[in-house]
Amino acid sequence: MRAHLKVMAGALAAALALAAGSVQAQTVRLGADVDAGTMDPRVMRDTTAYRVNNLLYDGLVQLDANLQPVPDLAASWENPEPTVWIFNLREGVSFHDGSTLTADDVVYTFETILDPDLKARFRSLFTPIEVIEAVDPLTVRIVLKEPYAPLLSYLDMGIVPKAYVEGGGDLSSAPVGTGPLKLDSWERGAKIVLVPFEGYFAGPPAIDRFEFVVVGDNTARAQAFEAGDLDIIQSPLSPQDISRLAADDRFASSISGGLGITYLNMNVSDPLISDPALRRALAALVDQDTIVNTIYEGVDQVAGSILLPSSWAYDAGITQPAFDPAAAAAAFAEAGWSDTDGDGVLDKDGAALRLTLSTHSEDPNRIQALEYIQAIFKQNGVDAAISIADWPAFSAAVRGGQHQIALLGWLNIVDPDRLMFGQFHSAGTLNWGKYANAEVDGLLETGRATIDAAGRTDAYRAAARIIASELPYYVIAYQGYQVFHTDAVSLTPDARGMMRSAIGMQ
Amino acid sequence: MIAYTLRRLALFVPMVAGIVAVTFAIMLLLPGDPAVVLLGEDATDEAVRDIRRALGLDRPWYVRLGSYYADLLRGDMGMSIFQNQPVADAIGQRLGATLEVAVVALLLSIVLGVLLGIAAAIWRGTVIDGGCMLFAQLGVSMPVFWFGILLMYLLAIRLDVLPSIGRGDPLLFALGDLLRGRPGPLLDSLAHIAMPALTLGLTNAAVISRLMRSSMLETLGQDFIRTAHAKGLLPPRITFVHALRNALLPVVSIIGLRFGALLGGAVLTESIFGWPGLGQLAVAAISQRDIPLVQGVVLSFAIAFALVNLLVDLMYSFIDPRIRFE
Numbered sequence: 060m061r062a063h064l065k066v067m068a069g070a071l072a073a074a075l076a077l078a079a080g081s082v083q084a085q086t087v088r089l090g091a092d093v094d095a096g097t098m099d100p101r102v103m104r105d106t107t108a109y110r111v112n113n114l115l116y117d118g119l120v121q122l123d124a125n126l127q128p129v130p131d132l133a134a135s136w137e138n139p140e141p142t143v144w145i146f147n148l149r150e151g152v153s154f155h156d157g158s159t160l161t162a163d164d165v166v167y168t169f170e171t172i173l174d175p176d177l178k179a180r181f182r183s184l185f186t187p188i189e190v191i192e193a194v195d196p197l198t199v200r201i202v203l204k205e206p207y208a209p210l211l212s213y214l215d216m217g218i219v220p221k222a223y224v225e226g227g228g229d230l231s232s233a234p235v236g237t238g239p240l241k242l243d244s245w246e247r248g249a250k251i252v253l254v255p256f257e258g259y260f261a262g263p264p265a266i267d268r269f270e271f272v273v274v275g276d277n278t279a280r281a282q283a284f285e286a287g288d289l290d291i292i293q294s295p296l297s298p299q300d301i302s303r304l305a306a307d308d309r310f311a312s313s314i315s316g317g318l319g320i321t322y323l324n325m326n327v328s329d330p331l332i333s334d335p336a337l338r339r340a341l342a343a344l345v346d347q348d349t350i351v352n353t354i355y356e357g358v359d360q361v362a363g364s365i366l367l368p369s370s371w372a373y374d375a376g377i378t379q380p381a382f383d384p385a386a387a388a389a390a391f392a393e394a395g396w397s398d399t400d401g402d403g404v405l406d407k408d409g410a411a412l413r414l415t416l417s418t419h420s421e422d423p424n425r426i427q428a429l430e431y432i433q434a435i436f437k438q439n440g441v442d443a444a445i446s447i448a449d450w451p452a453f454s455a456a457v458r459g460g461q462h463q464i465a466l467l468g469w470l471n472i473v474d475p476d477r478l479m480f481g482q483f484h485s486a487g488t489l490n491w492g493k494y495a496n497a498e499v500d501g502l503l504e505t506g507r508a509t510i511d512a513a514g515r516t517d518a519y520r521a522a523a524r525i526i527a528s529e530l531p532y533y534v535i536a537y538q539g540y541q542v543f544h545t546d547a548v549s550l551t552p553d554a555r556g557m558m559r560s561a562i563g564m565q
Numbered sequence: 566m567i568a569y570t571l572r573r574l575a576l577f578v579p580m581v582a583g584i585v586a587v588t589f590a591i592m593l594l595l596p597g598d599p600a601v602v603l604l605g606e607d608a609t610d611e612a613v614r615d616i617r618r619a620l621g622l623d624r625p626w627y628v629r630l631g632s633y634y635a636d637l638l639r640g641d642m643g644m645s646i647f648q649n650q651p652v653a654d655a656i657g658q659r660l661g662a663t664l665e666v667a668v669v670a671l672l673l674s675i676v677l678g679v680l681l682g683i684a685a686a687i688w689r690g691t692v693i694d695g696g697c698m699l700f701a702q703l704g705v706s707m708p709v710f711w712f713g714i715l716l717m718y719l720l721a722i723r724l725d726v727l728p729s730i731g732r733g734d735p736l737l738f739a740l741g742d743l744l745r746g747r748p749g750p751l752l753d754s755l756a757h758i759a760m761p762a763l764t765l766g767l768t769n770a771a772v773i774s775r776l777m778r779s780s781m782l783e784t785l786g787q788d789f790i791r792t793a794h795a796k797g798l799l800p801p802r803i804t805f806v807h808a809l810r811n812a813l814l815p816v817v818s819i820i821g822l823r824f825g826a827l828l829g830g831a832v833l834t835e836s837i838f839g840w841p842g843l844g845q846l847a848v849a850a851i852s853q854r855d856i857p858l859v860q861g862v863v864l865s866f867a868i869a870f871a872l873v874n875l876l877v878d879l880m881y882s883f884i885d886p887r888i889r890f891e
Binding site for chain 1: 598605612648650659710836838848
C-alpha cells in the first residue's frame with residue numbers, strides 16, 4: 060500500500076511538473092556576474108571559478124555550512140604533533156579521465172601551488188608548509204614550519220591529477236577533477252555547462268545539467284531570473300532589486316551572514332589619522348545604521364567588531380564606538396580640536412581638520428555611503444573631501460599607504476586569521492598603514508600557533524577588543540549573503556555561494 | 566577603384582601602429598598594477614615583484630612597446646594575463662558575437678531611421694512628424710542600459726515573448742539551416758538578438774531619423790523635384806527614387822561614423838543581455854589592467870571601424886554615380 064502511494068505521489072509530482080512547464084527541472088541554471096577566468100583550482104581568482112571548481116574538484120576536506128572542515132578526499136586525518144598533519148585518503152577515487160587518485164596527486168597539487176612560477180592566487184595561505192610528502196599511495200604527510208591552525212580551513216583546495224597535467228593536459232580550459240560534475244562545454248563569456256560524473260565516489264548527483272550563465276549587470280541578472288531564464292541568483296545583487304524579489308512568492312529566498320566585511324581603513328601612518336583619539340572621534344560620526352539599513356537596504360548587518368558572527372570566535376560583547384555626534388564633539392574637544400576661528404571647521408594649532416575619504420567606483424552603494432559619511436563629517440566640523448577611482452587605481456593607492464580613510468571590503472574570511480594576521484600584525488603583509496601593537500602581535504601569533512579552539516578564541520577576542528578601541532579599521536558592516544531560487548531547486552545556503560547542495564550533495 | 570581600396574588598406578598599417586602606441590600610453594599612465602590584481606589584495610610585495618618579472622612588466626616601457634610591435638608583425642598578439650589563453654583566441658571566440666549584434670543593430674537603425682525620417686519629411690508639421698521627432702528626442706536622450714533594462718522588463722517579464730538573456734546559434738549558421746529547410750534555429754536566433762539589437766540601435770535610429778528628415782526636406786525643395794512633379798511622375802516614385810537617393814548621401818556618411826558608437830554601446834548592451842561578445846571582455850580587461858587583452862580588443866574594434874568606413878566610402882559611388890575614386 061505504502062509503495063503504491065509512493066508511486067501515485069511520484070506520478071502526481073511528475074504530472075504537476077509537466078503542467079508547470081518545467082520539463083527541464085533537472086537542469087539548474089545559475090546566474091553568475093563574471094565568467095570564470097580558469098578551471099584550474101590552483102590559479103583561480105574570481106568567484107565564478109571558485110564555485111565552478113568546487114563542483115569539478117574535491118579537496119582533502121570540504122567546508123560545511125558552518126565552515127567546519129569535513130572529510131572529502133581525506134577520509135580521516137590526525138595531528139600527532141602541532142606541526143605534523145597526516146591525511147588518510149579515500150580508496151578508489153577516480154578522476155574524470157578515469158585515472159585513480161593517489162597521494163602523489165595531492166603532493167603535486169600543493170607543491171605546484173607553492174612554486175612561485177605558477178602564480179597561484181592562494182599561495183600565501185600555504186607558505187607555512189615545510190614539506191608535503193606521500194607516505195604511501197593513500198597517505199599524505201604535511202610538516203609545517205610552525206604550528207598553523209587555519210591550515211585545515213584552506214585544504215578545500217581542489218586536487219588536480221598529476222599525470223594529466225604533466226602529460227600536457229590544460230586544466231585551465233579542459234579541467235579534470237574528482238568532483239561530482241565534469242565540464243561539458245564552455246562558451247567563453249556566456250555559459251559554462253557541467254554534467255554529472257558517473258564515476259563520482261559518492262555516486263552521481265541528482266541533476267542532469269548545471270549551467271553557470273554569465274550576465275554582467277546585477278539588475279539584468281535579477282530580471283532574467285524573474286523572466287524564468289535562470290533558476291538561482293545570489294550575491295552580488297543590487298539592494299534595490301532584493302526587496303522586489305523577496306516579495307515575489309514564486310521564489311524562495313534566504314539571507315544569511317556572509318564571509319565579508321565592509322570597513323573604513325584608517326591609515327595610522329598618516330600624521331593626522333595616527334592619533335587613536337581622533338580615530339575614535341571620527342568613528343562616532345559614522346552612522347552605521349543608515350548605511351546598512353537604508354543604503355544597503357538591510358542586506359548587510361551592522362558590525363560590532365572585526366570578528367564575524369559566522370565565526371566560532373564571534374563575541375557580541377566587543378563593540379566599536381557607536382554613532383553619537385555629541386560624543387564625537389566631546390572627543391574632538393578632548394583631543395584638542397575646536398573651531399577657534401568660527402568657520403565651521405575644527406582646528407588645532409592653527410591647522411584645520413581636513414581629510415580625504417576614498418573608495419572605488421565599481422560599487423555605487425559604496426560611493427553613496429561615503430558621500431553620506433562626508434555629509435555628516437562636514438556637519439560636525441570635519442572638512443572631508445572625496446576621492447573615487449576605479450579598483451586597480453584605488454587599491455594601488457591603499458596598498459601604498461597613500462590614503463587617509465578608505466572604504467573597502469574583505470571577502471572569504473573563513474578563519475579569523477585571514478582577516479587579522481596580515482592586516483594587524485606589525486610584520487603583516489597587508490598592514491598597509493603599518494599599524495603596530497606588540498600585544499596584538501603576540502595575540503595573533505598565539506591564535507595561529509594554538510590548535511585548541513578555546514585558546515584560539517580567547518586570543519582573537521582579546522585582539523579584536525584592542526582593534527575595536529584603537530581602530531586601525533572601523534568595521535561598518537558584516538556583508539550579507541543573499542540567494543534566490545525557484546521551487547524547482549532545493550538548496551542549503553552556503554555563505555561562500557558554493558552550489559554542492561543544489562545538486563543534491565552536502 | 567581597386568587602386569583606391571588598396572591605398573586605403575595600406576593606410577591601416579600606420580593606423581594600427583598609432584593605435585597600439587596610444588593605447589599603450591593610456592594603460593601605462595593609468596594607476597593600478599595587473600600583478601596586484603592578479604594576485605589579489607592579500608599578495609605580498611615580494612610575490613608582486615616576482616609576477617611583474619614573470620610578465621615582463623619590469624622592463625622599460627620602450628622595450629615593452631617594441632617587443633609588442635615585433636610580436637604583432639609575426640601575427641602574435643600575446644597572452645592575456647587573466648584569461649589564461651592567447652589574446653587572439655579570446656578575441657576570436659567573441660568578436661563574431663559583437664559584430665553580429667552591431668551589424669544587426671546598424672541595419673535595424675538604418676531601416677527604422679530612414680523610414681521615420683522620410684515619413685516626418687513628407688508629412689512635415691503633422692502629428693506624424695511630431696511623433697517621429699518625439700521618438701528621435703527620446704532615442705538620443707535615453708541611456709542605453711536604462712532602455713535595455715526597461716525593454717527586458719516589458720518583453721521578457723511582463724509579456725514573456727522574448728528570452729531575456731543569451732544568444733541563439735550564430736545568425737549565419739541559422740540562415741544556413743533555413744536554406745536546408747529548418748527555420749527553427751533562425752527564429753530562435755532572431756528572438757535572442759531582437760532586444761540587444763534594438764537597445765543598441767535605438768540611439769542610432771534616432772540620430773539617423775533626424776538627419777534623414779532634414780536632408781529629405783532640403784532635397785524635396787529642389788528644382789529637379791518640381792520638374793519631376795511637372796513631368797507628372799507619381800509621388801511615391803518621386804519620393805523613393807528621385808528624392809531618397811539624393812537625400813541619402815549625408816546619412817550614409819554618418820553611418821560609418823556611428824558604427825564606432827555602436828561598438829562602444831555593445832559594451833553595455835552585452836553585460837545586460839548576457840551576450841557573449843567582446844564588450845564584456847573589454848570591460849573586464851580594462852578593470853584588470855590586462856594590457857595585452859586591452860590592446861587586442863582596441864585593435865580589433867579599430868580595424869572593424871576602419872573597414873566599415875572604407876565600405877561606406879565605397880558605397881558612395883553606388884548611390885551617387887557622379888562620385889569617382891581616383
